[in-house]
Amino acid sequence: QLQLQESGPGLVKPSETLSLTCTVSGGSISSGTYYWGWIRQPPGKGLEWIGNIYYSGRTDYNPSLESRVTTYLDTSKNHFSLKLSSVTAADTAVYYCARSSGGQWLDWGQGTLVIVSS
Amino acid sequence: DIQMTQSPSTLSASVGDRVTITCRASQSISTWLAWYQQKPGKAPKVLIYKASSLESGVPSRFSGSGSGTEFTLTISSLQPDDFATYYCQQYNDYPWTFGQGTKVEIK
Numbered sequence: 034q035l036q037l038q039e040s041g042p043g044l045v046k047p048s049e050t051l052s053l054t055c056t057v058s059g060g061s062i063s064s065g066t067y068y069w070g071w072i073r074q075p076p077g078k079g080l081e082w083i084g085n086i087y088y089s090g091r092t093d094y095n096p097s098l099e100s101r102v103t104t105y106l107d108t109s110k111n112h113f114s115l116k117l118s119s120v121t122a123a124d125t126a127v128y129y130c131a132r133s134s135g136g137q138w139l140d141w142g143q144g145t146l147v148i149v150s151s
Numbered sequence: 152d153i154q155m156t157q158s159p160s161t162l163s164a165s166v167g168d169r170v171t172i173t174c175r176a177s178q179s180i181s182t183w184l185a186w187y188q189q190k191p192g193k194a195p196k197v198l199i200y201k202a203s204s205l206e207s208g209v210p211s212r213f214s215g216s217g218s219g220t221e222f223t224l225t226i227s228s229l230q231p232d233d234f235a236t237y238y239c240q241q242y243n244d245y246p247w248t249f250g251q252g253t254k255v256e257i258k
Contacts, residue, residue: 080187080195080238080249095246096152129194135201136242137185141194 035060037130037142045124045149051117055130055142056110063088063108068133071104071115073126074144081126085133086113120149153177153241157250163258170226172253174239179219183243186215186224189252190235198237199224229255 041053055069062069071083084094086104094102103116117124127144154177164170174184182202187195197206199215202222212227226233234257239250 079251080240082240082247082249093245097246131194136183136247137197137200137206137240138187138195139197139206141196144194 035132035140037132037140039128039130039142039145041145041147043146043148045120045147046151047121047149048119051115051120051124051128051147051149053115053128053130053145053147054112055114056112057132058111060132061108062106062111062113065089066134067139069106069113070131070133070138072129072131072138072141074129075123075126076146083115083117083128122149125149152246153180153244153248155239155241155248155250157237157239157253159253160251161254161256163256164229165258166229166231168229168258170229170233170255172224172237172239172255174217174222174224174250176220176222176241176243180241180243182218183241184215184217184222185240185242186213187238187240188233188235189238195238226255 036058038056045051065088068087070085086092101118106113129144130142131138132140156175158173184202186199189195203215214225236252236254
C-alpha cells in the first residue's frame with residue numbers, strides 16, 4: 034500500500050525558504066501512471082493546490098505561487114520535494130504531499146504544519 | 152481561475168438523513184470534478200472522481216452527479232462516521248481549485 038510522508042522544518046522565518054520532502058513507500062515515483070503534488074491548508078481554512086510534478090520532470094504550478102515555488106523529483110531516493118521562497122505569515126499552513134491519477138488526489142501524506150514566524 | 156462555490160457552508164443533520172451538498176463552478180468543467188471528505192487533523196480522502204465515479208472502498212451511500220457547472224454529492228443515509236467537512240475540486244483546468252468546504256454537523 035502506498036504511503037507518503039512529509040518531512041521538514043516546522044518553523045521558518047519570514048523571507049526565508051520553506052523546504053519540504055515527501056518520501057514515498059510502497060510504490061515508485063518513477064511510475065508514469067501517476068503524478069505527484071503539493072496541497073496546503075491554512076489553519077481553519079480550505080485547501081489550496083500548490084503544484085504538480087510528473088515523472089518526465091514537467092511541472093505545473095498555481096500562478097498565485099509560481100514565482101516562489103520549485104518542485105523536483107529524486108528517483109534514487111524515491112522522494113519529491115517542495116521549495117517555497119520568500120515566505121510570509123500567509124504561508125503558514127499544513128502542507129500535504131499527494132499522488133494523483135487523472136486529477137483526483139488518491140493518496141495523501143498525513144500533512145505537516147509549517148509556521149512562518151520570527 | 153475557475154471558482155468553485157459550495158453550498159451550504161454548514162449543514163446540520165441527523166443519523167439516517169439524506170444529505171445533499173452542491174458545488175458550482177464559475178465556468179464549465181465537464182465532469183472533471185472530485186469530492187473529498189476531511190476529518191479534523193486528518194488528510195482529505197477522495198470519495199468521488201469524474202463527478203460520479205465512486206472511489207474503490209468508499210461506501211455506496213455516497214454518490215455524485217452533475218456536469219458542466221453544477222454538481223451534487225449525496226449521502227443517502229447519514230452515518231456517525233460521515234460527520235466531517237466535504238470539499239469539491241475541479242481538475243478541468245489549471246490552477247486546480249477547491250470549494251471552500253461544507254461542514255456536516257450533528258443536529
